[in-house]
Amino acid sequence: MDRISELPKDILHRILYFLSPKQVVRTSVLSKSWRYDWCTRPNLDFSDMDFIVKMQESVSTVNNILQRYYDQRLCIQKLHRSLLLDNNLDRWVSLLKTWTPLLTLTGLKKFRLVYFGGMPAEVFGAESLEDLHLEGFTFDEKGIERMVVFKRLRSLCLRHVKFEDDVLQKIIASCPLIETLNVEGYCDWEWTSTIKLNDLRNLKNLKSNIFTFEIHPPSLETIDIRCGDIRLHRGAVFYNLRDLYLARVGSSLDHLSSCKFPRLECLDLYDCGRPEEIQLFIDAPNIVCFKCNESRVPSISFATTSREWKSDISLTPDEFSSSWFLKIKELLKSLSRSKISLTIGGFDYIVQENINTVQDNDCDNPVVVECLRLDCPYPLSSFSYLLNVTFGICRPRNIGNFHEQADAEFVAFQWKILMQRESENQDEFAHLLFRDLEDVSFEMKERNREDQWRPASLSEFILNCRQSESRFALKWRETL
Amino acid sequence: MAAETGTPTTLTLKSNDDELFSVAESAAILSVTIRNMVEDGCAGGVIPLDNVDGKTLASVITYMNGISAIPADEEKKKSYRDKFLSDKDFETLADMVLAANYLNMSCLMDAVSAKIAQVMEKKSVGWVRRKFGIENDYTPEEEAAVKEEHKWTFEGVETDDDN
Numbered sequence: 353m354d355r356i357s358e359l360p361k362d363i364l365h366r367i368l369y370f371l372s373p374k375q376v377v378r379t380s381v382l383s384k385s386w387r388y389d390w391c392t393r394p395n396l397d398f399s400d401m402d403f404i405v406k407m408q409e410s411v412s413t414v415n416n417i418l419q420r421y422y423d424q425r426l427c428i429q430k431l432h433r434s435l436l437l438d439n440n441l442d443r444w445v446s447l448l449k450t451w452t453p454l455l456t457l458t459g460l461k462k463f464r465l466v467y468f469g470g471m472p473a474e475v476f477g478a479e480s481l482e483d484l485h486l487e488g489f490t491f492d493e494k495g496i497e498r499m500v501v502f503k504r505l506r507s508l509c510l511r512h513v514k515f516e517d518d519v520l521q522k523i524i525a526s527c528p529l530i531e532t533l534n535v536e537g538y539c540d541w542e543w544t545s546t547i548k549l550n551d552l553r554n555l556k557n558l559k560s561n562i563f564t565f566e567i568h569p570p571s572l573e574t575i576d577i578r579c580g581d582i583r584l585h586r587g588a589v590f591y592n593l594r595d596l597y598l599a600r601v602g603s604s605l606d607h608l609s610s611c612k613f614p615r616l617e618c619l620d621l622y623d624c625g626r627p628e629e630i631q632l633f634i635d636a637p638n639i640v641c642f643k644c645n646e647s648r649v650p651s652i653s654f655a656t657t658s659r660e661w662k663s664d665i666s667l668t669p670d671e672f673s674s675s676w677f678l679k680i681k682e683l684l685k686s687l688s689r690s691k692i693s694l695t696i697g698g699f700d701y702i703v704q705e706n707i708n709t710v711q712d713n714d715c716d717n718p719v720v721v722e723c724l725r726l727d728c729p730y731p732l733s734s735f736s737y738l739l740n741v742t743f744g745i746c747r748p749r750n751i752g753n754f755h756e757q758a759d760a761e762f763v764a765f766q767w768k769i770l771m772q773r774e775s776e777n778q779d780e781f782a783h784l785l786f787r788d789l790e791d792v793s794f795e796m797k798e799r800n801r802e803d804q805w806r807p808a809s810l811s812e813f814i815l816n817c818r819q820s821e822s823r824f825a826l827k828w829r830e831t832l
Numbered sequence: 833m834a835a836e837t838g839t840p841t842t843l844t845l846k847s848n849d850d851e852l853f854s855v856a857e858s859a860a861i862l863s864v865t866i867r868n869m870v871e872d873g874c875a876g877g878v879i880p881l882d883n884v885d886g887k888t889l890a891s892v893i894t895y896m897n898g899i900s901a902i903p904a905d906e907e908k909k910k911s912y913r914d915k916f917l918s919d920k921d922f923e924t925l926a927d928m929v930l931a932a933n934y935l936n937m938s939c940l941m942d943a944v945s946a947k948i949a950q951v952m953e954k955k956s957v958g959w960v961r962r963k964f965g966i967e968n969d970y971t972p973e974e975e976a977a978v979k980e981e982h983k984w985t986f987e988g989v990e991t992d993d994d995n
Contacts, residue, residue, distance in 0.1 A: 363933055375953050383966050
């Protein structure tokens, strides 16, 4: 026999594992020994749309495949099935009813079902499951009654699964060892109850965009909550939490200030500053990266012993005013021990009178910002004012990075102001703007490469703006 | 142990055709089989690998050294694996996949399996038979029947190109 056909079956299955569903079926024509190899590989994947549509023409084909696994006592480790676009729904449901208990006996570990309709209760009897991923189901009480305790379940994902408020709490109670919980729904669903996760001793990863969660487990490593809500115990210590991502969380974040995060590396806040402004104190000795994308300027300080950490601050104000910029200054000061990137954008019409009064009137050293990015303002002529007010609150080392073709015109405009120091008002204003600026150079490098930045000319960038990124490097006079 | 003395421990591996190879322990323990032997204290002298020939073992060791020199960056590791396998013919790949299986090196096993699958992807049945020397033992009637059963998979473009 030839080399490939005589490979041990488990190796051959491994190779077939990497083939597309269509190609894998075609291997049955190669020779007699290949006739059934494809349909006993350990990942049964009915997810490919082409494959589903063709296979669904005969429920019996799938039935035969499953029969073959069962007869040979082969273990399907992963069963992935999408039953969208289905016109044989009843037959599929009955197929699932028949096969789920049998597959469980052979040790089905991962089960992923994507479909829209009622959930066959049998799925909740599959005790061997380690990983259950359900999408697009409606739960009914019957399903819950049949539910066994999933002693092995480590990962549960419910996407767009509809159920009554208290059902999730019941499901969670049946999965004592769960490590990863992912509940995603449509944002317009309304939930009233608070889901308590306090008993999940192994919960490591939590991701959701609905629900209010009461979180306590010190086992948590990642939390990713969007649109939902969280409640933390006052004074809780999150011994293992490394990533905390909160987006549009409805409740006040005040209680974070009383918690301790000894291993937190990444804190990411996205649009959490409504209705209350964020005022936070974060006890995170090992912080590596703080990201924040807000419209109101948050007030945040860190207690940390971290030597090298970075802050990535992105602010899109509702309206510009001097006080808004002064708040940024306060924020930058409290983050001044980190490497700061600051992006200010989303400008509506800028009324110059509102912003050009920020005076550098305190004696502190201005905060150094590693990289500043200002979105293109409207009208463009207000850019020099914007720059002025920004230089009033920080000392950027670089302005950039520009890497889109749309940036080219804006870069050319900035070039005029920064390199040629041209300003519409050749008066005291320009003097103020560049008072402490010693030198500006224009630099370029190839995009997405870790190359060194090198000096370049504007025309060089405009010619190559599709493949390159550019920035202005600023050198400031030592003051004070 | 090596860490205490400051010099890296070297293991000696012996292929089934009696070639000897020196390899740093830190690289060799990518193989779970070898790692278990080291942990059980059986690695003092020469480690015999009865199912791997010298040519294949040399190749596997190149891989072990290459991949363990790359820091924890999955992208870079993947591109190293792609490059490492890019010039290997099927005979070599078949030897490698058997060796990876025996040495219990799942990352190499998956990379080689995926590479072989990639060769078969989007190719006609005839091309795959020729490429891998698979003898067609169906009668024409039988073959037609199997094809008919999975008719839809034969729709669309096939290519017989070598790339």
